Amino acid sequence: MLIQSFRSSAFGTKTLLGLASLAMLGAVTTMPAHADIKIGFQVPLTGPAATDGKSAQIAGEMAVEDINAAGGVLGQKLQLITYDDQAKSDQAIFTANKLIGEDGVKLVVNGSYSASGRAAAPVFQKAGVVMIAAYGVHPDITRAGDYMFRLVHLGPPQGAATALYIGKTLGLKKISTITMDNDYGQATMDGFLEAAPKYGIEVLNKYSYSLKDRQFGSIVASVKRDNPDGIYATGYFFTGGPLVAQLRAAGITVPIVGSQAFDSEKFIEIAGPAAEGTYIIDSFDRDRKDEALQKFFNGFKQRAGYAPEGVAAITYSAVRLMADGIKRANSAEPDKVRDALASTKNFPLLEGNMNGFNSLHEMIMPIHVNEIKDGKFTPAGEISDLNAFAPPEKQ
Amino acid sequence: MSAYTISIVSIIGINVILAVSLNMISGFCGQISLGHGAFFGAGAYAAALVMVKTASVPLALLAALAAGSLLGIIVGFASLRVRSDFLAVTTIGVNFLFVGFVRKQTWLGGEMGISGIPPTGLGASGNMILNLAFACATIAFSLYLSRSWMGFAFRAVGEDEQAATTLGISAGAYKLAAFGIGTALAGLAGALYTFFTQFITVDAFDFIFSVMLMAMVVIGGIGSTWGVVAAAIGLTLLPEAIRFVNDYRLLVFGGMLVLVIRLAPGGLAALVYRLSVRVRKA
Amino acid sequence: MYYIDLAVTGISFGCMYAMMSVGLTLVYGLLRILHVAHASVFALGAYVTVLVANATGSIALGFVAALVVTPLFGMAIYRLLYEPLLNYRPDVPMIASVGLLVLMQDAFRIVFGEQGVTFHRNTFSFTTFDVAGVTISAVQIALVVAAAIVFLGLHLFTTRTRIGVGWRATVSRPKIAASFGIDPIKVRYLNFAIGSALAAVAGGLVALLNNLVDPGIGFVVSYKALAIIVLGGLGSVRGTLVASLVLGLVESYGTIFFGAWLDRDAIAFLALIILLMIRPQGFAGARTA
Numbered sequence: 001m002l003i004q005s006f007r008s009s010a011f012g013t014k015t016l017l018g019l020a021s022l023a024m025l026g027a028v029t030t031m032p033a034h035a036d037i038k039i040g041f042q043v044p045l046t047g048p049a050a051t052d053g054k055s056a057q058i059a060g061e062m063a064v065e066d067i068n069a070a071g072g073v074l075g076q077k078l079q080l081i082t083y084d085d086q087a088k089s090d091q092a093i094f095t096a097n098k099l100i101g102e103d104g105v106k107l108v109v110n111g112s113y114s115a116s117g118r119a120a121a122p123v124f125q126k127a128g129v130v131m132i133a134a135y136g137v138h139p140d141i142t143r144a145g146d147y148m149f150r151l152v153h154l155g156p157p158q159g160a161a162t163a164l165y166i167g168k169t170l171g172l173k174k175i176s177t178i179t180m181d182n183d184y185g186q187a188t189m190d191g192f193l194e195a196a197p198k199y200g201i202e203v204l205n206k207y208s209y210s211l212k213d214r215q216f217g218s219i220v221a222s223v224k225r226d227n228p229d230g231i232y233a234t235g236y237f238f239t240g241g242p243l244v245a246q247l248r249a250a251g252i253t254v255p256i257v258g259s260q261a262f263d264s265e266k267f268i269e270i271a272g273p274a275a276e277g278t279y280i281i282d283s284f285d286r287d288r289k290d291e292a293l294q295k296f297f298n299g300f301k302q303r304a305g306y307a308p309e310g311v312a313a314i315t316y317s318a319v320r321l322m323a324d325g326i327k328r329a330n331s332a333e334p335d336k337v338r339d340a341l342a343s344t345k346n347f348p349l350l351e352g353n354m355n356g357f358n359s360l361h362e363m364i365m366p367i368h369v370n371e372i373k374d375g376k377f378t379p380a381g382e383i384s385d386l387n388a389f390a391p392p393e394k395q
Numbered sequence: 396m397s398a399y400t401i402s403i404v405s406i407i408g409i410n411v412i413l414a415v416s417l418n419m420i421s422g423f424c425g426q427i428s429l430g431h432g433a434f435f436g437a438g439a440y441a442a443a444l445v446m447v448k449t450a451s452v453p454l455a456l457l458a459a460l461a462a463g464s465l466l467g468i469i470v471g472f473a474s475l476r477v478r479s480d481f482l483a484v485t486t487i488g489v490n491f492l493f494v495g496f497v498r499k500q501t502w503l504g505g506e507m508g509i510s511g512i513p514p515t516g517l518g519a520s521g522n523m524i525l526n527l528a529f530a531c532a533t534i535a536f537s538l539y540l541s542r543s544w545m546g547f548a549f550r551a552v553g554e555d556e557q558a559a560t561t562l563g564i565s566a567g568a569y570k571l572a573a574f575g576i577g578t579a580l581a582g583l584a585g586a587l588y589t590f591f592t593q594f595i596t597v598d599a600f601d602f603i604f605s606v607m608l609m610a611m612v613v614i615g616g617i618g619s620t621w622g623v624v625a626a627a628i629g630l631t632l633l634p635e636a637i638r639f640v641n642d643y644r645l646l647v648f649g650g651m652l653v654l655v656i657r658l659a660p661g662g663l664a665a666l667v668y669r670l671s672v673r674v675r676k677a
Numbered sequence: 678m679y680y681i682d683l684a685v686t687g688i689s690f691g692c693m694y695a696m697m698s699v700g701l702t703l704v705y706g707l708l709r710i711l712h713v714a715h716a717s718v719f720a721l722g723a724y725v726t727v728l729v730a731n732a733t734g735s736i737a738l739g740f741v742a743a744l745v746v747t748p749l750f751g752m753a754i755y756r757l758l759y760e761p762l763l764n765y766r767p768d769v770p771m772i773a774s775v776g777l778l779v780l781m782q783d784a785f786r787i788v789f790g791e792q793g794v795t796f797h798r799n800t801f802s803f804t805t806f807d808v809a810g811v812t813i814s815a816v817q818i819a820l821v822v823a824a825a826i827v828f829l830g831l832h833l834f835t836t837r838t839r840i841g842v843g844w845r846a847t848v849s850r851p852k853i854a855a856s857f858g859i860d861p862i863k864v865r866y867l868n869f870a871i872g873s874a875l876a877a878v879a880g881g882l883v884a885l886l887n888n889l890v891d892p893g894i895g896f897v898v899s900y901k902a903l904a905i906i907v908l909g910g911l912g913s914v915r916g917t918l919v920a921s922l923v924l925g926l927v928e929s930y931g932t933i934f935f936g937a938w939l940d941r942d943a944i945a946f947l948a949l950i951i952l953l954m955i956r957p958q959g960f961a962g963a964r965t966a
Contacts, residue, residue, distance in 0.1 A: 046645070220686075480710075
């Protein structure tokens, strides 16, 4: 009754190739007699996170195709086994069990929101399955155990870095803050508020709004009355876009700094001319003269119909990192892959070089800032004082 | 039994309890409740808080029953004031109030939810058996209720409140009873859910979920215990079995709800009944 | 200045809510059905406005297209969903309506994408005027003007034209109106058509206001519309207008204070529940349960 399904764009060809490579390398590898290495993939294809889910899915598939086109890993092809977790905890556990039990997967990339990663982490940890959380920001994900890795900066470190940037680099002192009241928005703002005094920032007023809001009339009027030197807002592009447009429409001209999830072409589209001059922290540096990045950029745009944003880039990188871990471990056994991943040094993500992981398997990497100029994302500096926003270590 | 099968069966058990309990309120007693998720959530949060403090399963279950029931009786009072469709709107409102309130309370975990809930100690299989046991008990209770005097009173109130009152049935009291019982069971399901996920966020108890539950009841046949059970099982398995349903879940469920109401308002149960009558005549 | 800014926001919002909610109150007044799916008519209006404007380069054409499409959609909902269910108790068509709303939201997501749609070339949204230190955007002005035209038009229509008077009569006293030879079926279609067209205008203007239409756009307003029609007195157009403006202003001034306690949606529902408990038949009390 239950149909097992896996995503594979050319199943027949892969089996053939798989068999061929088996014949060639059967003696050398310690692999089980499967043709492919399975990578579990959880993405929110439906539900409130569907926008990011779709980006993540396309990026993940692209990564696998690129890896396989270059010969696969250790002579074997990668196979992505994708499930929709709806960004919900119970579905995350469900699909996690499915991946472990039905599909026999040992390595997983979680391309979903925090609730999913948080719920799935203990399940995978217990089963000894390696999980890389591409962009889930719940702190407990990595605390679930040593098989967990996270490839995105946690909310609080991002907020702390923002405080540094606003206070020191931009030199703005009186700030009004606008928080999106979900876990991501709040955690990031908390990090900012905690670090703000260190850089002489005075928070004039704090406002908050919900994920569903697109109208910020009251907040805009209040900010106008505050008359700050600058504004810091956390949110997603679909809240940030309208927010920035409305702030500018009200005649507010001071710099606006947005959080990571503002980072999308759609933000510029929605906010129109109002987007000009907005700073986005931990934004994806699209200008890097990197061949892999440009190739990814164009390929994604062609497949998806829109330009890739941070979520897509990080998910792509997560899959590639997993493949790299397998390569360095010279095995697809989760214990070995885990150790290889833990000792990652200077791995090229699409966003730039990541230094490595800390003891809690949180990523260590400078934070890039973009500014919108002439309707394009242009680099506006790096926050490289790693100590200023170091993620928590293992307790 | 694979971990996956265990988790599916566990969720089926929970959904059956939810659907059957909603059927008691909306099917037997005719009080349309589109906010059942709130009572489910109240129970889940109560159980979570108790488990985090004491790790006592019986206490958690009791707290869940109490929380669901308490909220349910309060809502039940609303049913004494307003007409049926406005009652439905009120229940939607309750659902939103519950979610909106919990979101802002840090002691309830706020946006982060409650994590690190200790396990029951029964293991995944044990939890599954617990869920199944409660599901069976709920079904049995529902069947008993249906044939009992209380069930008769519920139906009378549901069909025609005025007439029921002339028969000496205190409509108000029975409505409250229906709400109290149905929501207590929903709370119980909430506790079982907490045991299963060991991490809860308030999104799981939203209005959309309540609509899915109502879809189960309507599709199964509003008022029929077995119909509702079949629908709960079927609609939980359907997204797993058919990829299309999984990807377009709201479309399918919303669509089925509309089609069933429009074309076969009696649901599955009515269709089966009509078929069996025809078979018997043949 | 601050308070005037808030007032401007509140009033323009109120006008949008009014145009959106009129359809809901009209349907209730005539058929006693809570047409929750009206929110998807509103959303469709928003989508059509943007997509046609993008395809033709003219925002005006976008609005025209929406004014053509949404009444058809609204009337179809009546014919296919409500008409066969009229003899059931009122919660049956309501549940069907909820099912339709949920279905449509997913359909919008599937057809038009999760990211939503934006106007390609839209200067209107970003045009603002500075009036004595208060910033008013062109869209806000458009909202107020549109609402004024709409409500004045409705008033004239229902008092000066034959069809309009016939419509009003049917809503108040269906049997007597029918005995005068007014076709109740035609009136119902008219009812849905007008309500839906107004929702389309509201939708298009919201699309301009936000420069973004996403699948959830209907949901957010639908709950408030329910609160409004109860507050304004079910079936009363005038009451709806007043209630809408009140809600718009209360929200504008209120979210600053309540935001810490409750979600925005929850606030609207809290108000609704309290109202229903105090006066189940609504306030500017025209028609009762």
